[in-house]
Amino acid sequence: MRAADALCEALKAEGVEHVFGIPGGANLPTYDAIYDAEFTHIQARHEQGAGHAAEGYAKASGRVGVAFATSGPGATNLVTAITDAMLDSVPTVFITGQVRTDLIGTDGFQEADVTGITLPIVKHSFLVTDPRQIPEYIHAAFHIASTGRPGPVLVDVPQDLSRADIEYEPAEGRPNLPGYKPPTEGNIKQIRLAAKALANAQRPVVYAGGGIVNADASAELIEFATSDKLPVTLTVMGLGAFPAPHDQWLGMLGMHGTRTANYAMDNADLILAIGARFDDRITGKLSEFAPRAKFVHVDIDPAEISKNVPAHIPIVGDARDVLAKLTREYRALKADSARLDDWWKQIRAWQAEYPLGYEDSSDSEIKPQFMIEAMYEATEGEAIITSDVGQHQMWAAQYYHFSRPRQWINSGGLGTMGFGLPAAIGAKVARPDDTVVCLAGDGSLVMVCQEFATAAVHDIPVKVFLMNNGHFGMVRQWQELFWDGRYSSVEMGDSPDWVKLAEAFGWTGMRCADKRQLKDAMRATLDAEGPALLDVQVSKTENCFPMIPAGAAARDMVG
Amino acid sequence: MEAGTPELVKLEDLEASRALTGRKHVLSLLVENKPGVLARIAGLFSRRGFNIDTLAVGPTDDPDVSRITLTLDGAVHPIDQVTKQLHKLVNVLKIRDMEPDQTISREMALFRVQAAVDGRAEIMHFAEIFRAKIVDVSRRTLTIEVTGSNDKIDAFERMVRPHGLIEMARTGEVAIARSRPDQ
Structure with a gap:
């Protein structure tokens, strides 16, 4: 059997139903095998998006998320997602193409030492040196990613080795990893x-x-x-x-x-x-x-x-x-x-x-905290919520009263802007019957907006509630509170027009700037056919409180 | 207190273990003999800010397993944290924090020293005291091989340095546990 087909067989044996990724030169044999594979491949529009989607899939389901990328730039685009999965202990397997073995070390086209680059950010990694290792390493990667403290495992597959012919037999029992004995029972x-x-x-x-x-x-x-x-x-x-x-x-x-x-x-x-x-x-x-x-x-x-x-x-x-x-x-x-x-x-x-609270507006202005409360009501507290990092994330943590595990999917350890949208796509694929809402920051969303195409093309009906304050809000807050209000590069102006952008990608786009209409607008977004975005124009300079200033003690909380 | 006794544990009696031991530690690691293993270990040390004093790598009796011996200062680094991080590397099979009084450790060093005719006898005398070997000689230099604990090698260095130390190469310590008398 061709080693790339054995790779797909090994994934099937691990119970994989969905994978995310982008093809390229070095993983052409793998994608040729994927053509016939029984699992569904969801083509992302940037490898970082594929990586975060795999994370969202894993976080929503508890199963191992899988993402593919080609060698060089494809693989380096995964680096943020791999690091994110490391910091938040997300069970993930990343499978990258590598240049042919005779080109390794020669600075070949699209060559990057991805195993080397990712050494500090993986739970473990494998560089395939013999085609027979391909299925073996896939099984080992799943075992390592999903047991003990979960985390990302990288398998780097040189192009020529994935084309080689090997004897493939389904793996039985646990992979042989003498140095890996995760603890289970407490003393x-x-x-x-x-x-x-x-x-x-x-x-x-x-x-x-x-x-x-x-x-x-x-x-x-x-x-x-x-x-x-x-x-x-x-x-x-x-x-x-x-x-x-x-x-x-x-x-x-x-x-x-x-x-x-x-x-x-x-x-x-x-x-x-x-x-x-x-x-x-x-x-x-x-x-x-x-x-x-x-x-x-x-x-x-x-x-x-x-x-x-x-x-x-x-x-x-x-x-x-x-x-x-x-x-x-x-x-x-x-x-x-x-x-x-x-x-x-x-x-x-x-x-x-000291209850959590904020000063609400007396006019039509939408305070960001109000937006989260409206979101809680519009979704009846039941939606899976994904977020990026920053003020909107913290307000969601404060005001959306999560009642079950795997309902809240965010980037905690690494604090990755742009995590929310692709993670929502992954979560929706894993949990198609749940309402999945990406609560996005406008600074974050634009970093991954190409993934609108992924949701549109694959008909993945995620909803985006965009908390649009026209700023890198948390950075603006810190500049206001700790840097004498010297606002340096935190304002983002009016670009893009989010409704038009959403529509350009084939989404439904809506806008709301009046708090009296917000809940209805949210319900309309949730009810819209297919993926839909609601651009919520919130107060531009609201701060997130309470807060322990960095390096201070709990009793010194402010706000 | 025995398990299962009804008494409760007084919180004031609980103590956390101390992080710093204040002494030199010799860690002996058995690792899989695979490409990239040393890079993983070195990367872990640099990423976590641990400073390796010496490092020696070599084969063992099993061709699939290599031994890495490294020394660290327990006054600066929490050794417990270092070993726990090392244990997380999948290619690390076994880690032993060698007990100083139950361990034989040795280091080898080569010294090239200035040895003009008038000083040569004294250097050769030092070499004899330290049971060192002269392994190369030229008109103006001697090259000396010394084996021993790293204190001994430090001491030899102090003796020959005033004569003009041209070059020095040290292997870093390797260590093995002492046998028990009944073994």
């Missing part, structure tokens, strides 16, 4: 120790992150938190893993989190961190982060434990397994819930004093 002694510490804690906080989503541990998290009255906060990556309407929910924590969540961290005596990694957007000034707390840190990646904040009780393991055991052990201790009464009194006082 029961450590879990017992954590349960006992928790039973003695007066001011505990459960701080959970994207690891809960990746481990499908949302039900276990809810079960654990409600086995007593434990307050819960989530990172931006974890939103939805604990339902926002819940009585024990403190809101998101971190730079634009709620005061309640951040003050609770600041005053806690025991913090249970689960599937979260103490990012600087969470901790602020590290030396003043949660100064009264002892830390239980549960993570599947041992290297995350004590990386930024030293753990008092480290537990390496899968969040789902650890939470189930922790709940059992904690219940057995029959801790007295009344010990938390004072703590809850304090939390309720913060919630009453």
